[in-house]
Amino acid sequence: MQKDIQNKYDLLVVGAGAAGLMAAGIAANKGVKVLVLEKMPRPAIKLRITGKGRCNLTNAAPLLEFMDHFGRNGRFLRQAFIHFFSDELVTFFESIGVKTGIERGGRVFPLSNSAKEIVDALEKWAKQNGAKIMLNTKVVGLLAEEAKMQGVRMRNKNVKTGTFAIYAKAVLIATGGKSYPATGSTGDGYWLAQSVGHTIIPILPALVPLETAGETARKLQGLSLKNIKVILWINNKKHEEQFGEMLFTHFGLSGPVILTVSKHVSFALKESQQVEISIDLKPALSEEKLDARLLRDLNEHGKMKMHSLLKLLLPQKMISVCLELTGIPPDKLANQVSAQERKKLRTWLKDFRLQIKSNRPFKEAIITAGGVDTKEVDPRTMQSKLVQGLYFAGEILDIDADTGGFNLQAAFSTGWVAANAVAEDRKKNLLT
Template sequence: MKIYDIAVVGAGPAGCMAAIQGAKQGKNVILLERNDKIGRKLLLTGNGRCNLTNTSSLKVFLEKFGKRGSFYRDAFSTFSNQNLMEFFKENDLKMKVEEEGRVFPITEKAESVVEVLIKVLNKYGVKIVCNYRLNHLNKSSKIFKLSSKEKELITARKVIIATGGVTYGFTGSTGDGLNMAELLGHNITELKPGGVPLRVREKWIHKLKGVTLMDVGLTIAYGGKKITLPRGNLLLTHFGVSGPVILDMSHDIINLWDEHGDLKLYIDFKPEEQRESLEGELIRDFQNNSKKILKNYLKKHLPNRTIEPILNTISLDPQKQLNQVSKKERLKLQEALKALPLTVTGHLPLDKAMVTCGGVSKKEIDPKTMESKLVSELYFAGEIISGCGGRGGYNLQQAFSTGYVAGCSAAAPEN
């Protein structure tokens, strides 16, 4: 029976890069994929445009992965965002940079990225086996045995697991690799959704689905404490709120929700204005436009569809003339413009998330090599590793970087 030098399980970005780097160094590599073609999940990223990476600094990259982001310092330094862009340029795929440093292929098609990976895998002679769903992995006498119910037994000296998390299950990310890792003795941290919209209690929000609140300030309050989120656009949905900031910060918000229960999310419609200056502006406007109807006046401050629902929440008649609004009512309006409260009651389930937060514990992986500290010659790469980053290309870069390191490490000469 043929013994491969390296078997890579999972042909997403991490697995493909690992296989390429292993084969590039002359190793005999087999790449196993449970779907009928590689990169199925990759085709969905960036709404099919594939947000490959980000031009941010190493410092920002580490911050995007939270408290234990420093785990990736070696991986991001070894194979950086610049290295990744160079890899694709060398293979005739140009990049372009959009807002917030997000990097896309110039074709704006994820297929272009998958085509490059297939081309390079073939160039270095990686054997690709599709429709191979691994259901058993064990190691004896320094040889790994990989088996599938339908396919032949495969043997390899080293194994890289890059099967992803449990989001987008229809693409094959159903946690098989996590189960294998657990059976081999690894601790799997709690799986939570990352990049997921939030549910809110207020019914009037649900009726405004599709409305975007542009460039608002956002604050989360819990247990007497407050956290200021970055400013950004807030998308209202039939169940709650979404949008770039919510998706970016959802993992942290969910952790707070798990710990404290329902949270308050305060919306600041005038983040560039202090309360005092807003109060002065309202007083002047109410005096100068005394006969104007409140509902019409507020078009200056709020999206049209939100005006009546917001006024209803503070019991203010939309048809009232400005000169009929009492000081107490004006102050309530001012507070609604600066800190409109919503109640966060939860989030969409894990299968609706963009990324899985949780996986094989980082404590059990060597950050310099991606090798397991518990099972020698076993490596991990990509989303299967515990934790997740913010949206904007950071998670794909993590996959390519950890895949690169795992592939190079698995191909390195024995000491």
């Protein structure tokens, strides 16, 4: 039978993801005795699939713009970013042998285009600094006494005889969110935090594809649109708009602009609000300019049937959908299109509406919105304000951002801050 482990470590890191590995390496480098507990057979499985396997590790945007990408909770990260931001992260990765480059939209990727390179380098560096990593080990409970951390209770896959305790004065919860659970991020950190009194802001899938009502999206599946504007309508009020790319799927909508608006969609649907997505297929043209363009096309190609003429305006796959929704007969000659029909066509091109019936589940969400209430966490140290010696880093916190490398920077920065705070406590002999 496995025995409990007493006072061998200063810091237990729960989760060997982006935040956990960064924290483990930094703390170990400063002399903290660190043990990382990871329930999966390999560390950082999610990090390996980030950025479609290329890992968009951060973004070159300046601080204020960067924080804006987190919405209402961006301010919580200010302190962390002031100390360890994108420049520091890039320099750090260079120091461990990973060269990076900046791409469109300020997105930073490793030059190798390999997320695996990032994981391998991080793991090697953390171990070289002295951090130990115990795999196949799931933390199943926190041990706290009189609002002070004492350790954790865990279960190891290779040890058949139940759970055992491991004692340490500092515990960092870096268990991630609840999205893509096959990577190990199954939301354990939420109930662990709750068990010692923390408030969890209700969690929702974010950066997630959306399901539409009816058959329209399915008819367009596989079609990707570039340079379009998407407007999110909630209860018939314009909520936000985004420019860029999107994709039709067998269930509805996906692609960058859809993922960006999806968090607000998840919130609205949860409150049973009515949600619609409007696609402006011609965002560069005002209604007047578009009308002039339509008039010209219809006059210049008067003998053309509408299903052929629309090739000048739309991708092939959209033509039958457009004709069906506007009620224009496919075989009608262009010079017979009435002013009323032209208006319908113009309106549809600027406002192709789809009703959203649901968001896809956590297992398809890039990120989890909600989490440990940041009001209960000190932004300068990531330490719990409720339990001494308990720290949080990464997606477990109630922070989430757009795509573009912002989420990983938040995980690395908060891990870095927590590790430095633990190292400071060790210097002050607070961990013995």
